[in-house]
Amino acid sequence: MAKKKEAKGSGGGRASGRSKANGREAGVRPFTPEEELKAYREMLLIRRFEEKAGQLYGMGYIGGFCHLYIGQEAVVVGMQMTIEEGDQVITAYRDHGHMLACGMDPKGVMAELTGRRAGYSKGKGGSMHMFSVEKNFYGGHGIVGGQVPLGTGLAFANTYRGNGRVCLTYFGDGAANQGQVYESFNMAKLWRLPVVYVIENNKYGMGTRIDRASSTTDLSQRGRSFDIPGEQVDGMDVRAVRAAGEKAVAWAREGNGPIILEMLTYRYRGHSMSDPAKYRSREEVQKVRQEHDPIELVRRRLIEAGHATEADLKAIDTEIRGIVGEAAEFAQAAPEPDPSELTTDVYADA
Numbered sequence: 186m187a188k189k190k191e192a193k194g195s196g197g198g199r200a201s202g203r204s205k206a207n208g209r210e211a212g213v214r215p216f217t218p219e220e221e222l223k224a225y226r227e228m229l230l231i232r233r234f235e236e237k238a239g240q241l242y243g244m245g246y247i248g249g250f251c252h253l254y255i256g257q258e259a260v261v262v263g264m265q266m267t268i269e270e271g272d273q274v275i276t277a278y279r280d281h282g283h284m285l286a287c288g289m290d291p292k293g294v295m296a297e298l299t300g301r302r303a304g305y306s307k308g309k310g311g312s313m314h315m316f317s318v319e320k321n322f323y324g325g326h327g328i329v330g331g332q333v334p335l336g337t338g339l340a341f342a343n344t345y346r347g348n349g350r351v352c353l354t355y356f357g358d359g360a361a362n363q364g365q366v367y368e369s370f371n372m373a374k375l376w377r378l379p380v381v382y383v384i385e386n387n388k389y390g391m392g393t394r395i396d397r398a399s400s401t402t403d404l405s406q407r408g409r410s411f412d413i414p415g416e417q418v419d420g421m422d423v424r425a426v427r428a429a430g431e432k433a434v435a436w437a438r439e440g441n442g443p444i445i446l447e448m449l450t451y452r453y454r455g456h457s458m459s460d461p462a463k464y465r466s467r468e469e470v471q472k473v474r475q476e477h478d479p480i481e482l483v484r485r486r487l488i489e490a491g492h493a494t495e496a497d498l499k500a501i502d503t504e505i506r507g508i509v510g511e512a513a514e515f516a517q518a519a520p521e522p523d524p525s526e527l528t529t530d531v532y533a534d535a
Contacts, residue, residue, distance in 0.1 A: 263426025
C-alpha cells in the first residue's frame with residue numbers, strides 16, 4: 186500500500202492551494218490533438234443533448250423538473266479524464282451531463298427524461314433520478330446535498346474492501362451550506378476516505394447570488410476545520426479541470442483522504458426549465474458565453490494549432506446532432522411503463 190501523506194489543510198501539502206483559474210498556470214499540461222478532439226466531442230454532445238432536452242420540455246414530452254448543464258460541460262468532461270475503470274461518480278439533480286460523460290447511452294438517458302420504459306430507471310426516475318451500476322454512476326439525487334453522504338459512503342465501501350477505487354462526489358454551491366456536507370467532511374477526514382468533493386460553483390445556487398447566500402465565498406476552503414485541502418479551479422477550461430483533477434484523484438487514491446475541488450463555472454440557463462432567471466442580466470450571460478465558453482475555448486485551440494479545420498468541427502457537430510436527434514426520436518417512440526410497474530423497484534421498510 187502506498188505510504189500515506191498527511192494533508193495539510195488549506196495552507197500546505199502538494200494537493201492544497203489555489204489555481205490561477207486561467208488554465209495556463211504552471212502544472213497544466215497541454216492536451217494532445219486527440220485529447221482536445223475528445224474533449225470537444227464530449228462537451229458538444231452534452232451541449233446538444235441539453236439543448237434538445239430543453240426543446241422536448243417545452244413541447245411537453247418531459248415533465249417535472251429539468252435542470253440543464255449548459256455552460257458547465259468542462260467540469261465533468263475534465264474530471265472523467267482523471268479517473269480509472271471502477272471509480273464511482275455521484276451527483277445532484279443537474280445530472281444529464283454526468284450521465285453522458287460516464288458513457289451512458291443518450292437514447293437511454295433521453296428515454297428516462299421522457300418517462301419511457303427504455304429509460305435507465307425504467308421511466309420512473311425522470312430527470313433527477315437515474316442510475317447505472319454498470320457505468321459506476323450512482324445518481325442523480327433530488328435532495329440538495331443528499332448525495333454527499335452517499336458519495337462518502339461509497340468511499341467508505343472502497344476503503345473497507347481495499348479495492349483502490351475513488352469516488353467523485355459532485356455538489357453545487359448552494360449545497361455547500363448544508364449540514365450533512367460538513368458531517369460527511371468530518372467522517373471522510375477521520376477515516377481517510379478516498380473521495381474527491383467537486384463543488385460546481387455556478388455562482389447562483391437556485392437563484393441567489395453566492396455572496397448573498399454564503400458568508401465566505403471561497404468554497405474550496407470549506408474543509409479547513411477538518412484539515413481537508415482544497416483548490417479553486419477554472420471550471421470553464423477543461424485543461425485546468427483535468428490538471429487539478431489528476432492531482433486530487435492521485436491524492437485520494439494514495440490514501441491521503443478527502444480533498445475539495447471548487448470548480449468556478451457558470452450555467453447559461455435558469456436553475457431549472459421553469460426558472461425565468463430574472464435575477465441576472467442577459468448581458469451578464471452573454472459576456473460569459475463570449476469570453477469563457479468551455480467549448481469555444483477548445484474550438485479555438487484546435488483551429489489555431491492546426492489540429493482541425495472549420496469543416497472538421499462542423500462535421501463533428503453534424504454527427505453529434507444526428508446522435509441526439511436519434512435519441513429524441515427513440516425516446517418519443519418508446520412505450521411508457523406498464524401500470525403494473527408502479528409498485529416494483531420500490532424500497533419499503535417492513
